[in-house]
Amino acid sequence: MSAVAASKAGPGLRLTLALFLTPVVLWLGLLIVLPHIDLLIMSFRMDPSFGDEGWSFENYRQFFAEPIYWLTFVRTAGYSVLVTLLTFLVSLPVAFYVTKVVARNTSRFLLTMLLLPFWVSELVRVYGWMILLRESGVLNHWLTGLGITAAPVEMLYNDATMIMGLVYTSMLFMVVPLVSVLESLDDSLIEAAYDLGAGPWTIMRTIVVPHCMPGIMSGAIVVFMLTLGNYLTPNLMGGKNSLWFTEQIYNQFIASFNWNQGAAFGFLLLALSSCIIWLGLRLTGQKLSRVVQ
């Protein structure tokens, strides 16, 4: 039946293929493939102002030779893993509560409330934390007012606050996939386990988490990628000591104007993020195309 329809519309079909294919190929070719090839080429060349136009590994050698560069890189990667883990631990109970514990009509409302803040620009949310936490901030006003602390404490510009800010920024990308996998988990499985004598912890470990694995993975991938590539939150909440790798890239491009070095840094960050995502997919045996759905 469908073969008949297809053959009847033969030339038309080729026309629509061309019509749909052209913009997509232009988009992916000119704006995704070509720029990344150019990034790679740039990273293997020297700054033309040094006169040397040939290929070289100098930019990568520089990265390993200068501890501040690779330490920042390792630190960013480590903290991104930590943020991903923390985001998961904070979000799972909330996602479970919203989908399984609370009454069904309240669930809809809570879910909407959960998503609402994330429609607002990241900058506004970070700014909110800044006026809450800084030395002249709202929290300090209350703490000194209540006599808990004698003098205002600077709560911004340290690693703990930066991590909290990154977790806050990423929560949505964990909660949404978790909610959608939890909704597909049949309540009777949990009831059966309960009837057979399993406690909450056992149920979590043997039923809920294994069932949620695809959601956990897709959430973790997005959170990790966004944290690794975040610039705003470390820059504004971590202050001068944030040492986030994206800032190194920014400095090379905008401050030092050494694009070749910056390109090498960018490529290293891209490689790291791709590797960890690939590893995560391999470990849980999933495909990228399934995870993003």
Place this chain on the structure above:
Amino acid sequence: MIRSLPRSRGYTMGYGLYVALYFVFLFAPLAVTCVLAFNDSQFPSLPWKGFTLDWFLADLPARTGIFHDRGNLSSILTSAQTAVLVSALATLVGTCAAFLFEQEEFPLKGALYFLMLAPLVVPGVILGISILIAATTAGTFMEDVLGIDVGILRPGFWLVVLGQFSFITTFVTLVVSARLKKFDRTLEEAALNLGATRLEVIRYITLPFLRTAIIGAGAVAFLMSFENFNTTLFLVGSEPTLPINLYLQVRDGSTPVINAISFLLIVGTSLVACVNLYVGRRTEVSS
């Protein structure tokens, strides 16, 4: 444990408390930002000195409200123009991509699909620098070889549009594809058998079916573009978009004008979000 099972009192209370704290954590920064937009003080901080609309309306030497703040107003305009263009382009190409991957067969389809997903896992900063480098290379090439100066390829409005378009289109594609998967293809076959051409089928049958998904994707694309920071940071020229402009102000100290802008943004995006959720739910019910 779950709603159908008996729970101990302590467990229920403890769990409820955790979720309540989570919501406080979630809304605290936004609530504080909004409230301090109306504080009659030179700084966005407590103590509360009384209610004022100065940070929206005033045009005094010491206080310039947002509606008289030229710098911020023009960055809002730039952001709006960018977002309109980006969402229109991304919706157009994203819908094409959805049709391409859902309804057409061609060699290397799997590879192209994988490439389409790539912007999801490429950090925005990297996308920004790649496009900046590629545009500069192309611009230099044009100038050296062809002797023409192409302004579009320099950091500025059009490069920002291209940069944002390059990854927002992926989101549109995924949203429209998800809807297209639910489409009953026998409807198309019936129309084809009755003599319609493929384009007529798309125009009169498939596109009306996709309408709400396309509008929803367009709205999300608009917001993503309006709020984008990471990619835009490297591509922006002399006309900053609102997030970039706000970032520069926040970095160098803050005035309650930023709170006023934030308040407007929060109200505006919440409205768009609510409309989007409402429309999405209605189509869910009707389909």
